[in-house]
Amino acid sequence: MDLDSMEKILQYAQESGKAIWEIVLESDMENRMVSREASWEKMRHTWRAMVESADSYSGQRRSRSGLVGGDGQKVSDYYATHASIGGTFTAQVIAQALAMGENNACMRRIVAAPTAGSCGVMPAVLIPLWRREQIPEDRMLEALYVACAIGGVIASRASISGAAGGCQAEVGSASAMAAGALTYLQGGSAPQIGHAVAMAIKNLLGLVCDPVAGLVEVPCVKRNVAGAMNAIAAADMAVAGVESRVPVDEVIDAMGDVGRRLPVEFRETAMGGLAVTPTGRAVQQRMQQSRKRQRTLTIKDSRWKLATAPADAPAEGEA
């Protein structure tokens, strides 16, 4: 079946008695013309790539601009030695969201979920829960299929691209996918998954995409934390029985509408918001100067290395 309406999927799940993950799995088999095993194994590969990326984090790495790196480690060190305000689990989620966002900015391998800029949200909530509850891997894969249904519906009704719909379409979509996956893992019903998705999106509606110097660094990395925490709140509310007053498909359509009406300055162009603050402009100028220095140089020219690894951006490397 087409993944273009949450309500259609939820209704089909109730009528057929099939789980949502199973409906999505079958839809993938049909769409890509692959066997059940092939689809399942590709999802397993995707999950393991996520976990591997989380495990490969190092707080020593810095991004090419030098703006990003080390914050995930700071939060990990903090909850290891202090009782954090939100408790250990919350601190783990925050640390994981930062670490994955930093991995992305530092040119490490990540799983776009649904985009590279929002790749921290899903692993931030799923990996700490998986470890704490010792959830079997197969059940995690089922939760990922549920998340795919949500992302697929958002992509077909609204957008998952910051250039088209602002950050609400990237971190907002990631948060909705994570909320649905968490609700599933927490034993929520199909309608509860719908409410979790609706509430997660509503809470981030209107979030603009305003990256400093146009880079996937500031504020993207920390917004992954917002997306992750929002997902936990939405899932807990949904399983507790809290319902979204506006049905999920209408919420997704509203997000698409807001995205289309967002001025272009707030859609990944680095022409508004944080990107045009004095600090944002200064970073942009610094990046432009390093670009001018490298112009027309070749690898044979020793100045090339000076230009591509300025003193304020330590070269990242394998730890």
Next chain:
Amino acid sequence: MIDIFDILGPIMVGPSSSHTAGAVRIGRMGRTLLGCQPKTAKIHLHGSFAVTGVGHGTDRALVAGLLGMKPDDLAIPDSFELAEKQGMQFSFDEIHLKDAHPNSVLMELEGAEEGQKLQMQACSVGGGQIQVTSLNGVAVNFTGAYNTLIIQNRDDRGYIADITTTLSRARVNIANMSLSRGHRGGDALMVIETDERIPPVVLQFIREFTGILHITYYEKEDE
């Protein structure tokens, strides 16, 4: 219909699916179409590729692709050093391409042997998807999402029939096909995108038709 592994995926080296993963794919496409590892590569960046390319690692990603890497290769950030080791020379500058997508690049590639030359313009259209828009100055349009056969032939009757019949007999289904030529009776360019892979023996068979000047085959990335 949306592929769920475009929602949860691709598995890629960051930071940007368009500026990094797409750039690797463009470089790799250039290498494939050249038919060998380039000895020299002049890379001209346009629009957003020029403006935010350094911060996104677009430069390193393009070189990584020219070295044959895929978007999830952890060595992408080290591509400049690897290129130096392998004796590949490259240079970057900025260019303004008329009516081009903001994430566009023009590459002039040369192989070690005489005659190995390619000029390719391509753009990264989002989510890691790419589009080749020009080959040696001839406008084309293909994405690398399919197996792609590019045939340069004399502009004369019968070639299309011969080639499509050969593919059909080999049980290869054509998904998209486009034709272009500079002028009547000159050289023509045929781009055929197929669902199935084209066996080497079939490629060899087509290569030996009279009037076929050059054949290039790009096989899509493994699942």
